[in-house]
Amino acid sequence: MARRGDTIELAVLGLLHEGPMHGYELRKRLNLMLGWGRLLSYGSLYPALKKMLRGNLIEEVTGTPSSAGSPTSRRTRITYQVTEKGTAEFHRLMSEVGPTxxxxxxxxxxxxxxxxxxxxxxLRVLEGRRSRLQERLDRVQRELAMTQKEVDRYATELQRHGVESVEREVRWLSDLINAERGTGLSATPQPATDNE
Amino acid sequence: MARRGDTIELAVLGLLHEGPMHGYELRKRLNLMLGWGRLLSYGSLYPALKKMLRGNLIEEVTGTPSSAGSPTSRRTRITYQVTEKGTAEFHRLMSEVGPTxxxxxxxxxxxxxxxxxxxxxxLRVLEGRRSRLQERLDRVQRELAMTQKEVDRYATELQRHGVESVEREVRWLSDLINAERGTGLSATPQPATDNE
DNA sequence: GGCTGCATGTAAGTCGTTACATGATTTA
DNA sequence: TAAATCATGTAACGACTTACATGCAGCC
Known part of the structure; x- marks a missing residue:
């Protein structure tokens, strides 16, 4: 099962999928991609790497110094790569449906x-997110209709802006879903639609 | 100083500012307003209330059962209200500039x-947020220009959508700032502007 | 020879959730 | 009177941050 804390694991496996890397580099890239919020600290990353090492999801890269950018191998840094087990785990986490x-x-x-x-x-991930957002939207709108009374001006504006943002994101997801389906459909010319 | 965990405290003080309430009711309202993400659990709320009680920020409401909605007072529930110290703390938290x-x-x-x-x-809060978002935007755009090479299609789309969302929020904040300024100006007819 | 940036790690503390436990009150 | 909901609480645990500690490499 996907636990709450598997976030770092997934991100690290994903990045290492794009090539071997050492911890410092991982953190930099992680902070770039998660960048809109908090920074990931070493105190989280390194213990996580150790744990993944113990679980045989990743392994240290030995020898072959030609793989790194600069030819002068700095002794101190430890480069990691995914194992076969790590790849399997990555695909599992990418596709699994866990707690919302x-x-x-x-x-x-x-x-x-x-x-x-x-x-x-x-498609499963995109549609899953869209339906969850849509559900939240419906719930909020229902609650909004019920507690119509004594509404604060700023509370209302916040609600309005929130709803609008989520609606925007739903549209974004719909476009992406259509795009995915589009590429799929262009390969498969209309399976069962009688439009002559 | 505003610590990380003062979130619940601020929210509770704010809600109690709108009238006395008991814990269960607070949680419901809290979950409505923070609603877009996680749910606040009793395991967080009640200890927080206890702590605020110890700090004399809030106090239990004694007697006067006419204040509540239904006249039949249920013995089990504990209604809280803000103290003077709590009001001061509320205003401090509302205005303080702490860690980003x-x-x-x-x-x-x-x-x-x-x-x-x-x-x-x-205005201070709105402008503070806007400038922080703007700064993040600039930083991301700078980094994007540097690491132009080998870009993944989905990574790019995510980045694009993220930037667009933040830009939207910046515009929203600007509108709000203008609105605040507008109401201020209309109430005070141009203090020191020679336009005769 | 000292400063900055790269690189790895640990210990303590904070914040909050999950799961559990309990009981009163309203409604079917 | 049974079920649902209201209402309050605690103990254990999890995940992450802060602050600290260390050392090498390259530059001025």
Missing amino acids: AWEDDNFDIRFRFFSSTDMEIR | AWEDDNFDIRFRFFSSTDMEIR
């Missing part, structure tokens, strides 16, 4: 690594 | 309670 909160928290990360999955998974 | 992360995390809550503050504070 997990899926929402990690949507961005999953999306970021869409290139490493296939269309079926991509 | 704190201000960003609590922007929504502060905004929700704008009616309980004055325009000077409102």
Whole structure:
């Protein structure tokens, strides 16, 4: 099962999928991609790497100094790469449907690594997020209709802006879903639609 | 100083500012307003209330059962109201500039309670958030220009959508700032502008 | 020879959730 | 009177941050 804390694991596996890296580099890239919010600290990253090492999801790269950018190998840094088990875990986390909160928290990360999955998974993730957002939207609108009374001006504006933002995101997701389907459909010319 | 965990405290003080309430009711309202993300649990709320009680920020309401909605007073529930010290703390938290992360995390809550503050504070909070978002935007754009190479299709789309969303929010904030300034100006007919 | 940036790590503390436990009150 | 909802609480745990500690590499 996907636990709450598997976020770093997923992100690290995804990045290492794009090539071997050491911790410092991982943190930099992680902070770039999660960048809109908090910064990931070393105190989280390194213990997580150790744990993944113990779980055989990743392994240290030995020898072959030609792989790194600069030829002069700095002794101190430890480069990691994914193992076969790590790849399997990555695909599991990318496709799994867990508790709602997990899926929402990690949507961005999953999306970021869409290139490493296939269309079926991509559609499932996109549609899952869209339906959850839509559900929230409906719930809020229902509650809004009930507690119509004594509304604060700023509270109302906040609500309005929130609803609008989520609606925008739903449209964005719909476009992406159509795009995914579009590429799929262009390969498969209309399976069962009689429009002559 | 405003610590990270003062979020609940601020929200509770703000809500109690609108009238006395008991814990269960507070949680419901809190979950409505923070609603876009996680749910606040009793395990967080009640200890927080206890702590605020110890700090004399709030106090239990004694007697006068006419204040509540239904006249039949249920013995089990404990109704709270803000103390004078609590009001002072509320205003302090509403106006204080702390570590960046704190201000960003609590922007929504502060905004929700704008009616309980004055325009000077409102403008400071709105402008603070706008400038932080703008700064982030600039930083991302700078980094984007540097690491132009090998860009993943989905990573790019995510970046694009993120930038667009933040730009939208900046415009929203600008509108709000103008509105605040507008009301201020219309009440005070041009203090020192020679336009005869 | 000292400063800055790269690089890895640990210990303590904070914040909050999950799961559990309990009981009163309203409604069917 | 049974079920649902209201209402309050605690203990254990989880995940992450802050602050600290260390050392090498390259530059001025």
